[in-house]
Amino acid sequence: MALIVQKFGGSSVADADRVNNVANRVVETARNGNHVVVVVSAQGDTTDDLIEKAVEINSNASKREMDMLLSSGEQISIALLAMAIEKLHHPVISLTGWQAGFKTNAEYSNSRISKIDTERIKSELDRNNIVVVAGFQGLNKYDDITTLGRGGSDTSAVALAAALNADKCEIYTDVDGVYTADPRIAPNARKLNEITYDEMLELASLGANVLHNRSVEMAKKYNVKLEVKSSFEKVDGTVVKEVADMEKMLIRGVTRDNDVARIAVIGVENTPGIAFKIFSALAKENINVDMILQSVGRNGNKDIAFTVTKNHMEKTLEILNDLKSVLSYNEVTCRDDLSKVSIVGAGMANNPGVASKMFEALFESDINIHMIATSEIKVSVLIKVDNAERAVQVIHDKFNL
Amino acid sequence: MALIVQKFGGSSVADADRVNNVANRVVETARNGNHVVVVVSAQGDTTDDLIEKAVEINSNASKREMDMLLSSGEQISIALLAMAIEKLHHPVISLTGWQAGFKTNAEYSNSRISKIDTERIKSELDRNNIVVVAGFQGLNKYDDITTLGRGGSDTSAVALAAALNADKCEIYTDVDGVYTADPRIAPNARKLNEITYDEMLELASLGANVLHNRSVEMAKKYNVKLEVKSSFEKVDGTVVKEVADMEKMLIRGVTRDNDVARIAVIGVENTPGIAFKIFSALAKENINVDMILQSVGRNGNKDIAFTVTKNHMEKTLEILNDLKSVLSYNEVTCRDDLSKVSIVGAGMANNPGVASKMFEALFESDINIHMIATSEIKVSVLIKVDNAERAVQVIHDKFNL
Numbered sequence: 001m002a003l004i005v006q007k008f009g010g011s012s013v014a015d016a017d018r019v020n021n022v023a024n025r026v027v028e029t030a031r032n033g034n035h036v037v038v039v040v041s042a043q044g045d046t047t048d049d050l051i052e053k054a055v056e057i058n059s060n061a062s063k064r065e066m067d068m069l070l071s072s073g074e075q076i077s078i079a080l081l082a083m084a085i086e087k088l089h090h091p092v093i094s095l096t097g098w099q100a101g102f103k104t105n106a107e108y109s110n111s112r113i114s115k116i117d118t119e120r121i122k123s124e125l126d127r128n129n130i131v132v133v134a135g136f137q138g139l140n141k142y143d144d145i146t147t148l149g150r151g152g153s154d155t156s157a158v159a160l161a162a163a164l165n166a167d168k169c170e171i172y173t174d175v176d177g178v179y180t181a182d183p184r185i186a187p188n189a190r191k192l193n194e195i196t197y198d199e200m201l202e203l204a205s206l207g208a209n210v211l212h213n214r215s216v217e218m219a220k221k222y223n224v225k226l227e228v229k230s231s232f233e234k235v236d237g238t239v240v241k242e243v244a245d246m247e248k249m250l251i252r253g254v255t256r257d258n259d260v261a262r263i264a265v266i267g268v269e270n271t272p273g274i275a276f277k278i279f280s281a282l283a284k285e286n287i288n289v290d291m292i293l294q295s296v297g298r299n300g301n302k303d304i305a306f307t308v309t310k311n312h313m314e315k316t317l318e319i320l321n322d323l324k325s326v327l328s329y330n331e332v333t334c335r336d337d338l339s340k341v342s343i344v345g346a347g348m349a350n351n352p353g354v355a356s357k358m359f360e361a362l363f364e365s366d367i368n369i370h371m372i373a374t375s376e377i378k379v380s381v382l383i384k385v386d387n388a389e390r391a392v393q394v395i396h397d398k399f400n401l
Numbered sequence: 402m403a404l405i406v407q408k409f410g411g412s413s414v415a416d417a418d419r420v421n422n423v424a425n426r427v428v429e430t431a432r433n434g435n436h437v438v439v440v441v442s443a444q445g446d447t448t449d450d451l452i453e454k455a456v457e458i459n460s461n462a463s464k465r466e467m468d469m470l471l472s473s474g475e476q477i478s479i480a481l482l483a484m485a486i487e488k489l490h491h492p493v494i495s496l497t498g499w500q501a502g503f504k505t506n507a508e509y510s511n512s513r514i515s516k517i518d519t520e521r522i523k524s525e526l527d528r529n530n531i532v533v534v535a536g537f538q539g540l541n542k543y544d545d546i547t548t549l550g551r552g553g554s555d556t557s558a559v560a561l562a563a564a565l566n567a568d569k570c571e572i573y574t575d576v577d578g579v580y581t582a583d584p585r586i587a588p589n590a591r592k593l594n595e596i597t598y599d600e601m602l603e604l605a606s607l608g609a610n611v612l613h614n615r616s617v618e619m620a621k622k623y624n625v626k627l628e629v630k631s632s633f634e635k636v637d638g639t640v641v642k643e644v645a646d647m648e649k650m651l652i653r654g655v656t657r658d659n660d661v662a663r664i665a666v667i668g669v670e671n672t673p674g675i676a677f678k679i680f681s682a683l684a685k686e687n688i689n690v691d692m693i694l695q696s697v698g699r700n701g702n703k704d705i706a707f708t709v710t711k712n713h714m715e716k717t718l719e720i721l722n723d724l725k726s727v728l729s730y731n732e733v734t735c736r737d738d739l740s741k742v743s744i745v746g747a748g749m750a751n752n753p754g755v756a757s758k759m760f761e762a763l764f765e766s767d768i769n770i771h772m773i774a775t776s777e778i779k780v781s782v783l784i785k786v787d788n789a790e791r792a793v794q795v796i797h798d799k800f801n802l
Contacts, residue, residue: 016457050477054484056417061484068495069480072473076451079470083455083462094469099544120544143500143521 002167003125004029007039007135007157012172012231013077014044022231023084025172026130030090035125037164039135039157040081042073063108067137067147071097074134074153082132093124094132098145102138102156110149113138113156116163133160151212158215162222169224170237171211176230177238178203178210180401181254185392190401192238192252199252200226200240202344202378216240251345251354251399256388258339260290261313262371264305265320267330275304277326281319287312291340291373291380301330305371307382310336338370339388342380343395355379361398367391403568404526405430408440408536408558413573413632414478415445423632424485426573427531431491436526438565440536440558441482443474464509468538468548472498475535475554483533494525495533499546503539503557511550514539514557517564534561552613559616563623570625571638572612577631578639579604579611581802582655586793591802593653595640600653601627603745603779617641652746652755652800657789659740661691662714663772665706666721668731676705678727682720688713692741692774692781702731706772708783711737739771740789743781744796756780762799768792 006026013019022040030036050069054061078094085092101117124131135153140146148155154171161169178200181189195203197220204213210228219226219240229237268274275294282289292306308316313334320332348354358379362369367390371382383391407427414420423441431437451470455462479495486493502518525532536554541547549556555572562570579601582590596604598621605614611629620627620641630638669675676695683690693707709717714737721733749755759780763770768791772783784792 016454019458053417053477053481057420057481058484058488060488062487065480065483065487065495068483068497069477072476072480075473075476076454076470079466079473080454080458082466082469083459086463086466087459087461094466096469096546145497 001033001035003035003037003164005037005039005157005161005164005166005169006172007153007170008041008081008172008231009153009174010041010044010047010077011174013040013081016080018231019043019077019080019084020087022081022172023088025231026081027085027088027090030130037121037125037131037133037160037166038081039133039153039160040074040077041135041153042070043077043080046073046076064144067108067111067145070147071134071137071145074136078132078134085130085132090130091128092130092132094134095120095124096134097137097156098139100131100133100160102159104138104140104146104148106140106142106146108140108144108146111138111140111146113148113159116159118160118163121160121164151214154212154215155218158218158222158224158226161224162218166224168227169219170227170229171215172229172231173210174231175210175228176233176235177228178240179253180251181392181396182256185256185389186254186396186401188401189396193236194239194241195252196346197240197242198377199344199346202342202375203253203255211240251343251348251401253345254341254343254392254395254399254401256339256341256392258385258388259309260307260338260340260382261310261316261334261336262305262307262338262382263313263316263320264303264333265327265329266303266333267301268304268327270302274302274327277323278304278320279306281323282308282316285315285319287316287319291371291382293371293373307340307371335370337385338382339385339391340380340382341388341391341395342378343399344378346377348377348379357398358395361394362391365390365394367394402434402436404436404438404565406438406440406558406562406565406567406570407573408554408571409442409482409573409632410554410575411442411445411447411478412575414441414482417481419632420444420478420481420485421488423482423573424489426632427482428486428489428491431531438522438526438532438534438561438567439482440534440554440561441475441478442536442554443471444478444481447474447477465545468509468512468546471548472535472538472546475537479533479535486531486533491531492529493531493533495535496521496525497535498538498557499540501532501534501561503560505539505541505547505549507541507543507547509541509545509547512539512541512547514549514560517560519561519564522561522565552615555613555616556619559619559623559625559627562625563619567625569628570620571628571630572616573630573632574611575632576611576629577634577636578629579641580654581652582793582797583657586657586790587655587797587802589802590797593639594637595642596653597747598641598643599778600745600747601641603743603776604654604656612641652744652749652802654746655742655744655793655796655800655802657740657742657793659786659789660710661708661739661741661783662711662717662735662737663706663708663739663783664714664717664721665704665734666728666730667704667734668702669705669728671703675703675728678724679705679721680707682724683709683717686716686720688717688720692772692783694772694774708741708772736771738786739783740786740792741781741783742789742792742796743779744800745779747778749778749780758799759796762795763792766791766795768795
């Protein structure tokens with residue numbers, strides 16, 4: 001008897017019809033002779049609605065109380081899903097994060113799972129119950145409810161699959177798998193049957209919002225077999241695992257990310273420690289920096305350019321302003337009209353022509369490149385946001401994905 | 402330093418303004434030099450909205466999953482109230498029922514508090530925190546969330562006051578105290594400064610929906626000093642305690658209850674065990690019977706009449722139908738166009754003229770009495786519902802309350 005962990009996101013349980021649909025999928029899996037643990041998120045807009053209620057009362061509420069508030073969202077959805085499964089006459093029980101044994105570190109709002117005590121879940125499975133678990137939440141050492149932050153429910157599901165040594169962890173989403181590009185942009189994009197953890201990590205961080213990176217990292221660490229599937233259509237999804245069967249494809253996919261602000265610090269002195277001073281100050285404020293480019297500018301001075309997400313732009317500019325006397329730069333410029341377009345694929349590491357082929361595609365379409373960054377398995381360029389969709393298309397075509 | 406337990410119901414925390422209002426009241430009490438534990442219910446219509454969501458999915462959901470669902474309502478309100486108190490810069494922490502140590506029996510939906518482990522609350526009070534506790538909920542021996550049923554939050558507050566040996570338990574409601582009659586019906590009704598537990602019990606069971614009986618019974622058992630106060634106006638309320646200062650008032654109040662159905666079993670044999678058979682069958686189905694009247698009818702047969710709440714009428718008729726062969730009655734009649742009007746007061750026990758004075762008031766107003774029941778401290782009559790408001794008025798006037 002196989003043990004399968006299934007995770008359904010907020011849009012998959014947004015209303016009564018969808019909850020019933022999920023119940024049908026889950027019960028079908030159980031009746032096919034599997035033990036099933038289901039992880040669910042809060043319904044549709046519940047989390048946003050709760051945040052709105054909180055902000056109306058106190059826009060600066062403590063993270064502890066926010067976690068107390070938000071965790072009620074998944075509690076509602078596990079109860080409703082359990083009720084829908086009851087109606088299908090299959091034994092079922094819902095468990096909150098703390099009932100399911102999720103222990104986290106002390107931090108609130110963006111907590112890390114430290115351990116899962118699986119006794120309760122195992123005893124419920126032994127009683128032939130489908131176990132419906134609240135994603136996104138756990139309990140810290142103070143017996144306080146914590147939440148796992150963005151992508152938390154995916155992480156809950158993968159961690160549970162690892163702790164239970166499950167045969168598979170199925171992540172159900174709005175899309176039916178991982179594509180070589182966003183099908184809304186590149187109509188001839190095709191679905192991948194398999195992909196490696198590393199490729200998935202690059203794709204996720206590049207804006208293919210199918211799986212959150214934390215969950216993929218954890219799946220890689222514990223070798224959990226993941227499958228990304230559609231909540232609505234019954235078709236095979238994309239399997240994420242250590243070594244993908246080689247499909248002889250150089251490039252796995254083309255992605256686009258519009259949530260990019262480029263900051264350039266122009267004309268800093270060419271002395272050691274400048275980069276350290278900038279990026280440690282940003283790290284202290286929890287600002288993630290993505291692409292970084294350093295160039296020698298005029299008169300021996302340097303320019304340092306980097307990207308952050310748009311919501312961090314203002315704060316970054318403030319920090320750089322505070323550092324003006326330390327860095328003695330000429331000026332700081334910023335742009336938020338750019339988009340990051342990237343190609344990803346383990347195959348490109350040993351294939352020097354890949355980057356230039358991408359640049360060629362952009363040149364042929366008269367798309368100007370504002371910044372370039374490369375890694376072992378990806379090449380990213382910043383281009384004007386108006387060009388982003390077209391860029392994805394022409395790159396996708398160029399590589400015949 | 403006094404310890405005060407304050408309880409605010411759902412309408413007192415229905416929206417952001419009201420939550421802020423409650424926060425102000427609570428913080429003021431704390432800044433006046435008191436330790437404060439606040440018990441809150443779910444906001445306004447939250448519970449009804451959640452029940453609606455459940456019914457849409459499964460109108461026959463298990464009580465366990467209903468409790469899982471409904472308990473999220475108070476979790477939302479404790480977090481929001483804590484946030485509002487944070488904004489007023491007073492240390493505060495919210496606790497769910499299980500975090501606050503509420504242990505209940507195993508039953509779901511209508512659970513009884515078996516014990517409160519107060520360590521967590523005490524240590525939070527030692528840290529000078531205002532402690533905001535979710536009413537209506539606890540944890541059973543299976544580590545499952547349970548709810549306390551109707552009036553549960555009042556019961557939570559009183560039980561907590563007893564367990565913490567609090568100096569006072571203040572119940573905040575829509576009204577500013579207990580009145581001699583419903584002021585909407587009898588405009589010259591006046592507020593009582595004090596009332597005994599027993600009088601309060603009779604008033605509550607008679608439809609003066611200020612405090613739930615379970616909470617008054619518990620307050621009496623543990624001698625918890627209760628005060629019923631207004632959430633909105635800052636005026637003295639009504640204190641409920643063992644011995645009220647004698648206000649030399651014969652009658653404490655006049656109440657009306659329209660949720661009454663009268664069932665009459667006509668012409669049963671005059672043999673022993675008939676009443677037992679009827680009422681044990683009803684008890685088995687958890688149907689509470691209120692007034693009971695037995696009379697010898699024609700030909701030596703008996704008639705047995707009694708009242709139940711309207712939602713139990715159909716079920717009661719079914720049960721009596723099933724018992725037809727056992728009871729061999731002539732017929733069963735039922736009426737749901739009646740109202741129960743009662744007078745309550747410890748003073749009447751030694752004052753034989755009270756009942757007749759009430760009947761006199763009704764006679765003078767040409768109001769027909771359909772059934773009478775009396776106890777040590779109350780007299781109740783069933784009259785037509787159309788006459789109920791007028792009856793309350795004329796009785797109130799007759800006794801010069």
